[in-house]
Amino acid sequence: MDNKFLPTLLLLACTPWLGACGQDEPAQPATGVFAEVSSEIRKEMDGVSREVREAMATENIDIADDGEAPAEITPQGDLLIDGRNVELTAGQRALVLEYRGQIAYMAETGAAIGMQGASLATDAIGQAFASVLSGDTEKMEAEIEAKAEKIAQQAVVELCGRMPAMMQTQQQLAASLPEFAPYADITQADIDDCHDGHYSTQ
Template sequence: MKILNAPLLALALAIPLAACGEKPAANAPDTETTIGAKVREATDKARKELAEGNVSIGSDGAKVELTPSGDLLINGTSIPLNDSQRAITLQYRKQMIGVAEAGIEIGVQGANLGAKAAGEAIKGLFSGDTDKIEERVNAEAEKIKASAMKLCDQLPALMVTQQQLAAAVPAFKPYAKMDQSDIDDCREGNVDVP
């Protein structure tokens, strides 16, 4: 059996991906690939569900949710809230959604970067101009890093609101697990928000 050389094999495997990545959808931003547009379509649905549905808070074993009206549900039981507590719950929910939406946007940018990188590699192989590929891909990757830092910038305010909610609603206190290490880890590139 004859062995294909690696660049030719890589080219053959990447052509379908690049073809998908090069044609932007009709309603997509100028920098968005078809793959990115498909991801955005799915994430728009997720954004709608965030806005209209309950927001879950990560916890060990318990199901903790914030409703669009500001109710706090723990294992399906609504915790009684006064107006002040409900205001903090709504603020916390709004901030949680902001962090989730920032994460969604980073995902869309990542999908676009993957498709663009494949397209750049194929263009470089066909044109023989492979020198600038890494530079162009790295420039796009820097934009994603900047978006990640914007997500990280939201975490201190989220933590403050979480602490306010834990102080105002004792039933929530066991689930208020975010601390400074979460913010520090985010800034170091290890995003894992509770």
């Protein structure tokens, strides 16, 4: 499948430095240095989320994998392959725009899930400090793991769950537009792998 964007989106949802993904309950307040770290992490993730939204709305989206000829989709639905503007019918342009919209959804949703992960990471800092003082580290670990698993499952549902529709759009484009065929590389095996728990916290 196209490795240019999907792994990055899933990485946003569950990056190792976050330690976990997601939050459903109000944050435990952090004090002193923990509050500063929390603020900085949230600022960074806010910036990432903003940049993703702006890029999806205004910039060309690269759909080529390594070894493939450069290919991009413009915000207007033009398909550029190796610098050439591929001539499109109205129906083909509609499909190209549908595919671009699917990529944009994945990117923006991945960024949003990443924001939840950042929130949990900052909460975990304060909770870890409090649990060390109280001696109740097992309870803290269980709570964090439960929240992390929930957000990991959200990533599977929201991101992996969209892959069949993307594969279908790719296949429709490949059938209608031979120039697009090399970029229609999402397979059922990719979908199965995604759902097999590769993004679980277990």
